Amino acid sequence: MNASVDKKALKLLAKYSSISQSYSRSIRPLEPHEQRWIDLRGFSTDEEFEYLKEQGLAFDSLDMEHDAAVQKCFEYAKQCKKPHVTDLFLSSFTAERLDFRSGFAPFAIMQTMPEHGFTKSSAPGYCAICSAAAVYTDMDPTDWNVDRYKYGSIGLLKVPYVIQFHLAQYLQLAQQKPTVNDFRIFNAILDILQSVDAKTKPKDLHKHLKRIEGFKATNDQCRVLVEALGIASILETEEHKGYLTRYINPGLAPSKSHSSDWAYPVDFWTGADGVNRKALAFWFGDYPEIRL
Numbered sequence: 228m229n230a231s232v233d234k235k236a237l238k239l240l241a242k243y244s245s246i247s248q249s250y251s252r253s254i255r256p257l258e259p260h261e262q263r264w265i266d267l268r269g270f271s272t273d274e275e276f277e278y279l280k281e282q283g284l285a286f287d288s289l290d291m292e293h294d295a296a297v298q299k300c301f302e303y304a305k306q307c308k309k310p311h312v313t314d315l316f317l318s319s320f321t322a323e324r325l326d327f328r329s330g331f332a333p334f335a336i337m338q339t340m341p342e343h344g345f346t347k348s349s350a351p352g353y354c355a356i357c358s359a360a361a362v363y364t365d366m367d368p369t370d371w372n373v374d375r376y377k378y379g380s381i382g383l384l385k386v387p388y389v390i391q392f393h394l395a396q397y398l399q400l401a402q403q404k405p406t407v408n409d410f411r412i413f414n415a416i417l418d419i420l421q422s423v424d425a426k427t428k429p430k431d432l433h434k435h436l437k438r439i440e441g442f443k444a445t446n447d448q449c450r451v452l453v454e455a456l457g458i459a460s461i462l463e464t465e466e467h468k469g470y471l472t473r474y475i476n477p478g479l480a481p482s483k484s485h486s487s488d489w490a491y492p493v494d495f496w497t498g499a500d501g502v503n504r505k506a507l508a509f510w511f512g513d514y515p516e517i518r519l
């Protein structure tokens with residue numbers, strides 16, 4: 228699943244949803260809202276799921292324990308090399324492979340995630356350090372693979388179960404060489420992030436970024452890209468830092484307002500905060516093509 232990914236398989240993956248699968252397997256009659264979901268979204272047949280598995284895009288559900296997930300995170304993060312991660316990230320701009328971009332945020336979280344065992348919290352069954360459940364039963368990594376290919380980043384849940392999956396998949400991707408256009412697009416993104424009006428909020432960025440020639444991103448794809456830059460500390464604020472310098476429990480990270488669902492810390496970012504050059508240099512300082 229490296230140089231090219233089967234187009235048919237990608238289409239099938241795009242419509243995959245854990246929720247659809249569980250409704251479709253239900254032995255009791257579906258509730259009206261469940262039936263509506265299936266009518267609208269459809270579901271993957273056994274045959275389609277097998278095909279996705281053959282293509283390396285779908286996985287059987289499994290059970291995993293917290294400590295095993297943390298251990299895998301550290302094992303995989305150690306094998307991931309920073310230039311491999313950043314080369315893939317940059318190549319994603321023109322390769323039309325969002326999965327190339329997807330390992331950046333999980334790898335950034337691993338810069339400061341503490342190696343730890345399950346630690347009791349006031350929420351029974353959930354870890355005080357990372358918010359992961361003590362045991363994840365019937366974990367469905369295929370759903371997370373949809374996020375990789377459709378959006379290019381880690382989803383809402385930033386716990387070790389998901390991070391280890393992203394890193395394991397990332398390790399299977401061959402090294403890429405970013406092209407002149409990849410560098411041009413990333414430089415243009417940085418220029419915009421540094422020059423937008425001080426009041427600009429993350430949700431306003433798409434309308435600026437989509438004007439970059441050759442940068443194809445939907446609103447959602449743009450959002451996860453901006454969120455990843457936050458997690459990597461490139462877009463952070465004085466008070467709300469990314470994961471490069473300190474780890475914050477993703478389940479307890481503050482949000483700017485009750486209604487905001489942007490990831491921490493970019494949720495707090497405005498144009499006035501600009502780009503953290505130190506973090507930018509940490510990640511991309513070895514590329515003379517990138518204007519720091």
Ligand SMILES: [Zn+2]
Nearest residue numbers: 354356357358
């Ligand atoms: Zn934990």
